[in-house]
Amino acid sequence: MGNLRIAILLRTAEGCLWTLPQIDELRRRGHEVIVILPAGPGALRERLRERGVETVDSPFDFRFRPTPGAVRGLWRLRRLLRALRPDVLNYHLYAAALAARAAAFRLPLRRVHMVAGPLYLESPVVRPVERLLWRLDDLIICCTQHISTHYRALGCPAERRPVAQYGVDLGHFDPARVGSTGTADPAHATARATARASVRAELGLDDDVFVALMVANTYTPKRIAFRGRNIKGHDVLLAAWRDFHAAHPRSRLLMAGVGFTEAGEAHRRRLMDRFADDRSVVWLGRLPDLRPYFLAADVNVTPSLSEGSNGVVREASAMGRPSIVSDAGGLPEAVDGSFAWIVPRGDAAALGEALATAHRAFVAGELDGMGRRAREHALRAFDRTAAAEAVADMVTGRPAADRAADLPVP
Structure with a gap:
C-alpha cells in the first residue's frame, strides 16, 4: 500500500x-x-x-x-x-x-x-x-x-x-516506575511502598485507612441522554459513600478531576458545596501525575452512567489496582471478576455494597492479589x-x- x-x-x-x-x-x-x-x-x-x-x-x-x-x-x-x-x-x-x-x-x-x-x-x-x-x-x-x-x-x-x-502506556503506568527519575524497581515493592507512603503522608492518612479513588472530570448534565444527570456518576458515588463511611469511619474518598468546561467546573463546585459537611471526601482537582495516587488508593471507582472504554480503569489496572465499575458502556469489557466488582449504573445502594465488599477484602489482605491480577490483565489486553x-x-x-x-x- x-x-x-x-x-x-x-x-x-x-x-x-x-x-x-x-x-x-x-x-x-x-x-x-x-x-x-x-x-x-x-x-x-x-x-x-x-x-x-x-x-x-x-x-x-x-x-x-x-x-x-x-x-x-x-x-x-x-x-x-x-x-x-x-x-x-x-x-x-x-x-x-x-x-x-x-x-x-x-x-x-x-x-x-x-x-x-x-x-x-x-x-x-x-x-x-x-x-x-x-x-x-x-x-x-x-x-x-x-x-x-x-x-x-x-x-x-x-x-x-x-x-x-x-x-495504555504500560511502561509509564507501571507500579515499578514512579517519580521523576523514571527508574524501575523489578520487585515493585520499594517503589510502590514509597509512593503510597508519600501521598498518604501528604494527605494525613495512616496505612490502615481504606482509600477509594475516583478520577473523572465533571461534565454538565446532558440534554440528549440521561437528562439532568452527571454522566460520570459523581453524585451516585457521593451518595453511596455517605452510608458506607458511616459504617466504616476509617475510610477516605479521593476525588480527582476538574470541570471539563467552565460550566462543568461550576457543576463540580455545586457538588463540593452539597457534600461540604463530609470531611471524608477529599477533592484533589487536577493531578499532574496520577500514578502515586493510584498506589496510595486501595481501590479505583468508576461509577459512570455512560462510558466508552475509559482509560482510567485501564490505567488503574496497569498500576495494579482493583476497580469497582458500573455496567455502563465498555466498562465491563475492561475488567473481569478476578480483580473488579461490576454494579448496575446509577445504583447507589449496589455501589455501597461493592465498597463494603472491597473493604472486607482490604481488611483480609486480599486486595494485593487482586491488584496483581489487574496488572497481568493490563499487560495482556491494553498494550x-x-x-x-x-x-x-x-x-x-x-x-x-x-x-x-x-x-x-x-
Whole structure:
C-alpha cells in the first residue's frame, strides 16, 4: 500500500490525546498526517507541535445552529478539505463526525469515524438520526464491543463496525516506575511502598485507612441522554459513600478531576458545596501525575452512567489496582471478576455494597492479589502499541488478510 495523505478532524485542541499514538503509528508507516483543530491553544495542539505534525485551524466551530454563519463554516470546511486533497478523512467525537459527513459529502476520499463513547447513541433523539447518517461513513471504528452492538442495532453490517480499543502506556503506568527519575524497581515493592507512603503522608492518612479513588472530570448534565444527570456518576458515588463511611469511619474518598468546561467546573463546585459537611471526601482537582495516587488508593471507582472504554480503569489496572465499575458502556469489557466488582449504573445502594465488599477484602489482605491480577490483565489486553497498529490498519484500509499475515503461525 502506498503512502497516504490523511486528514484528522477533531472538535478540540485540548483533549483527544488518545489520537497521538495513532498519529505516531500512521507517520511511522510513512503516511502524511494533517490535523484539523479548532483555533486556539490546547494540550493536543502543543503535543502535535512537539511532534512536528502539521495542524490547520478549522473554519467551522462545531456548533450546529440554523444560522448563515454555521452554513458558511461548513462550506469553508469543505473548501479546506478540497484544498488539502486527503486520501482519508478520519474524525473523532460526534460533533466532528457530523461536520465531516456534511463537509465531505461526495468528495473522493475514504471516511473513517472512530467512536470514543456511546452517549449520543443512547439518546432517543439522536439514535434515529444516526440510523441514517452512519451510512455516510465508510468505516466506523468502535472502541468497545458495546458501541459496535449499538451500530448493529442501527443496521450497520459487521465489516463496517470493527472494534479497536484505546491502549495504555504500560511502561509509564507501571507500579515499578514512579517519580521523576523514571527508574524501575523489578520487585515493585520499594517503589510502590514509597509512593503510597508519600501521598498518604501528604494527605494525613495512616496505612490502615481504606482509600477509594475516583478520577473523572465533571461534565454538565446532558440534554440528549440521561437528562439532568452527571454522566460520570459523581453524585451516585457521593451518595453511596455517605452510608458506607458511616459504617466504616476509617475510610477516605479521593476525588480527582476538574470541570471539563467552565460550566462543568461550576457543576463540580455545586457538588463540593452539597457534600461540604463530609470531611471524608477529599477533592484533589487536577493531578499532574496520577500514578502515586493510584498506589496510595486501595481501590479505583468508576461509577459512570455512560462510558466508552475509559482509560482510567485501564490505567488503574496497569498500576495494579482493583476497580469497582458500573455496567455502563465498555466498562465491563475492561475488567473481569478476578480483580473488579461490576454494579448496575446509577445504583447507589449496589455501589455501597461493592465498597463494603472491597473493604472486607482490604481488611483480609486480599486486595494485593487482586491488584496483581489487574496488572497481568493490563499487560495482556491494553498494550498501546498494538492498539495503535490496529487502528492504523483500519484507517488506511489495510485488508484483514494482510493483517492476519503479520500474526505468528501457531
